Structures are given as structure tokens and as C-alpha cells.
């Protein structure tokens with residue numbers, strides 16, 4: 001694709017190709033946008049199949065060889081990383097900007113003018129988006145649920161996504177919106193509808209089968225337990241002197257046995273001396289020690305997961321010790337109760353009513369491991385989006401309503417701009433209309449008719465009119481289709497950055513593969529923002 005300097009014709013072709021590559025990524029994912037997004041079947045190298053309508057997941061997995069296409073995928077990646085949602089929107093918007101830019105360049109508008117105009121328009125759009133956003137706080141339970149539902153619409157059947165969204169908000173609310181106090185544990189088996197919000201922490205005992213036996217049958221409960229936390233393995237170390245003992249020599253064997261016995265007794269004495277009822281160990285516990293503890297009335301749980309181990313420490317006030325001999329009474333924590341709970345095939349311990357932190361766990365159920373995993377993902381996304389909305393403090397109508405409103409408002413601004421920038425700003429407003437346009441198309445509607453209806457609703461003063469799941473034009477806030485302001489705001493910023501970056505390139509020159517792989521940022525003389533720095537190809541001007 002290298003060009004002879006000054007060869008205008010070739011440069012044109014080259015730039016056109018660049019814009020087209022940018023748009024082709026958008027063409028792949030646009031049909032997945034919104035509640036009626038179609039599924040794509042992704043077939044991996046080993047024939048592994050994934051069916052999804054999640055634009056972000058598709059982009060993560062498809063292989064794109066051309067560097068401009070990859071730049072768009074990277075833009076989607078930064079969107080996801082920054083706000084966890086809105087990836088498809090960002091890509092569709094980037095594609096729309098590039099397509100409008102292509103027409104402007106054909107009309108002889110200079111790329112710099114296009115970039116500057118897009119910048120100006122984005123600035124106006126962002127200001128308006130912020131000014132017109134609706135405030136949200138922790139007490140707006142219904143609104144928070146709407147935010148959660150909107151973010152996961154189309155991912156599962158409606159009844160279930162709604163239920164997960166509600167459960168997530170209940171869970172977050174119960175822990176004062178501190179995600180670190182809300183555990184999410186998915187167990188295959190059972191019905192999706194059996195998922196529930198449970199009190200306290202749920203500790204998986206799958207890795208600790210022996211302890212399950214200790215618990216006996218039924219729902220044993222340890223009331224008001226004193227809780228000890230041990231960081232390292234609980235084992236009986238053999239003293240050097242008897243390390244290489246030949247066991248035929250009964251005297252030595254006897255010495256070893258009595259040594260072990262005394263070490264064990266000492267450990268058990270230290271634990272019972274500290275009045276411990278339940279002991280969680282992050283590593284394994286020697287069987288004989290565990291049995292002795294069990295006989296002494298201490299429930300010893302081994303291989304507790306690190307995050308849960310830390311959560312128990314925080315909630316019970318226990319101080320983790322490195323070894324049993326460090327277990328002083330002050331290191332012991334408290335809980336309201338520890339009880340056994342069988343979830344499907346899995347044995348768990350529920351640690352409830354801890355004095356220092358109110359913990360809750362979302363216990364997710366689903367038929368297969370795949371379903372359990374997917375539900376966990378949905379809950380994580382709901383939680384992330386709700387927290388984002390609360391951090392940002394404002395939400396905006398979804399379903400293309402905000403894009404339409406901004407399109408009108410930016411167009412209004414354009415009418416006051418005289419020079420060629422006027423054309424560019426108008427092109428920007430066109431690009432924004434692509435969002436409701438694609439939503440209408442995906443809902444099986446004629447986009448031109450639907451956009452006409454939508455425009456007239458906005459012209460009549462309804463800023464919240466957007467495209468419902470049915471494809472009809474309705475008020476989005478009333479319909480409960482709302483998003484964190486930060487999500488669409490980020491889409492505007494990242495689409496602008498990606499489109500500008502691509503518009504600044506006039507040629508792609510391949511470099512030897514070694515450098516290409518290293519993605520040497522110093523060779524990429526692009527001017528992308530901090531999100532787009534360091535593209536793995538060289539750019540000439």
C-alpha cells in the first residue's frame with residue numbers, strides 16, 4: 001500500500017481504504033446492538049463454538065488482520081475497560097463517523113477540518129449530555145434496577161435477566177453498595193429461579209471433603225463461634241533427628257509417634273486454649289490434627305479461598321496468624337453463627353451476623369456450569385453498571401434517545417457556525433442518528449420511517465423518546481430504559497478518538513515483523529489520545 005510521495009491519486013485510495021477498514025468492524029457488530037441484537041456464532045480454532053450477541057465478546061475473539069480494523073477493536077477494548085458497557089455503541093458510532101468523514105473528504109474537505117469539526121461537535125454533545133442527565137442516588141431503588149436491567153437486556157430471557165438485576169440491586173443495597181461485602185457464588189444445578197440473596201458469607205467446602213464428614217448430616221449450626229484464621233499449612237513437622245528414621249527400629253518409631261502426639265496435643269491445646277470453635281486455614285490441615293480438633297469440638301476448614309479468607313478476617317475481626325503457636329486469644333474473631341448449607345451437590349458453610357461487616361452472598365443457580373458462569377457474568381455486569389451510575393451520580397435515557405437528543409442539539413449549534421466546519425458538525429449529527437437507526441433496523445423496523453417519527457417526537461420536546469425493544473418510539477425513562485451517563489459519554493469520547501486517529505493516517509506501511517510484533521510506540525507517529533497510543537504499525541505523513 002506504500003505510496004509515492006505527492007501522488008495524490010494513490011493517497012486518496014489509500015485513505016479511502018483506511019476508512020473502509022474502520023467501518024468494516026462496525027458492520028460486523030451493528031446487528032448485535034440493542035435488545036434485538038442477533039446472535040453471532042463464533043467458531044474458534046479447535047472448532048469451539050460460542051453463540052453470543054454481546055458485541056464486546058465478539059470483538060475480543062474475532063481475528064482482524066488489518067491494523068485500522070484492529071484500532072477500532074482496541075477502541076472497543078478501552079470502552080469496556082473504562083465503563084464495562086457500551087462497546088457496540090462505540091464501534092457503531094466510530095463506523096458512522098468514518099463513513100460521514102469519507103463523504104466529506106470526497107467533497108474536498110480537508111481531514112484536519114473534519115477532525116476539528118468532530119472535536120467541536122463532541123464537546124457540545126458531551127456538555128449537553130451532562131446538563132440534561134437525571135440525578136440518581138442509592139435510595140432510587142427502581143431506577144437502579146432499571147439501570148441494571150438495561151445493561152443486560154437481551155442476554156437471557158427477560159424474566160431471568162430482570163430477576164438477576166433485582167437480586168443484584170438488593171444485594172448491593174444490603175451491603176451499603178460496597179461490592180467487597182457482596183459475594184457472588186455460582187453453583188451449577190437447580191433452577192435459575194432458585195438463585196437467592198443469602199445472609200453472610202458462603203464458604204465453598206468442595207475442597208475440604210473431610211471437614212464435610214466432620215459436620216455430620218443435617219444442618220449443623222455452630223452458634224456464636226469464636227473464629228481463628230491460619231494462613232499457612234497446618235502440619236506436623238518432623239524434627240531433624242528423626243527425619244531419616246528407619247521404622248523397623250521400634251524404639252525410634254515410638255519416639256516419632258510420641259513426638260507427633262505431643263506436637264498435635266500442643267496445637268490442639270493452643271486452639272482450645274484460645275477457645276476457638278471454628279478454624280479456617282488457607283492451606284491444608286493434617287488429617288490427624290483435624291480429627292483431634294474435631295474431637296475437641298473445633299470445626300477446622302481447610303483450603304479456604306483467599307478472597308473469602310480475607311473477607312472472613314474483615315467481618316469477624318480475626319487476625320490471620322502464620323502458625324498455630326501464634327494464635328493468641330486476641331487474634332480470635334467472632335460471628336453470629338456458622339452453619340452448614342447444602343447447595344445442590346456442594347457443601348457450604350454460611351458465616352453470618354459478623355460484628356464488623358455486614359456480608360451478603362448472591363447464590364446463583366443454573367442447570368449447567370455454562371449457565372452458572374453466564375449468570376455470574378450477568379450479575380457482575382449489573383453490579384458494575386449500578387456502581388458506575390452511583391459514582392457518576394447521573395443517568396441518561398437509553399434506546400437511542402440520548403443520541404437523538406444530542407443530534408438535534410448539536411445541529412442547533414451547527415447553525416451558528418459559518419465556515420466548512422458547519423458541514424462537518426452536520427455530518428456528526430447524522431452519525432449520532434445511526435444509533436437509533438440501527439436499533440430500529442435490528443427491531444425489524446424501517447429505519448427511515450422510525451427515525452422520522454423519532455425526530456418529530458423530539459421536535460415536539462420529548463428528549464427521552466427512543467426505540468423500545470418492539471421497535472416502537474416510546475419515552476425511555478418511563479419504559480425504564482436508562483444508562484449511566486458515563487457509558488454514553490465514554491462512547492462519544494472514544495469514538496471521536498478512534499475516528500480522529502484513523503483520519504490522521506494517510507498511509508499504512510508494513511514494517512519488518514519483529515518490530516510490528518513489539519508494537520514499538522515510538523514508530524507510530526499517530527496522534528491518538530492516551531487510550532489509543534502505541535499502535536503496532538508505522539504511520540507516514
Ligand code: ADP
Nearest residue numbers: 033034035086087088089153398399400468469
Ligand atoms: P453495547 O455494547 O453498546 O452496550 P448493547 O447490545 O448492549 O450494546 O445495546 C445497547 C443499546 O441498547 C443501548 O443503546 C441501550 O440503551 C439499548 N437498550 C438496552 N435495553 C433496551 C431495551 N429494553 N429497549 C430498548 N433499548 C434498549
Ligand code: MG
Nearest residue numbers: 085086087151
Ligand atoms: Mg450493553
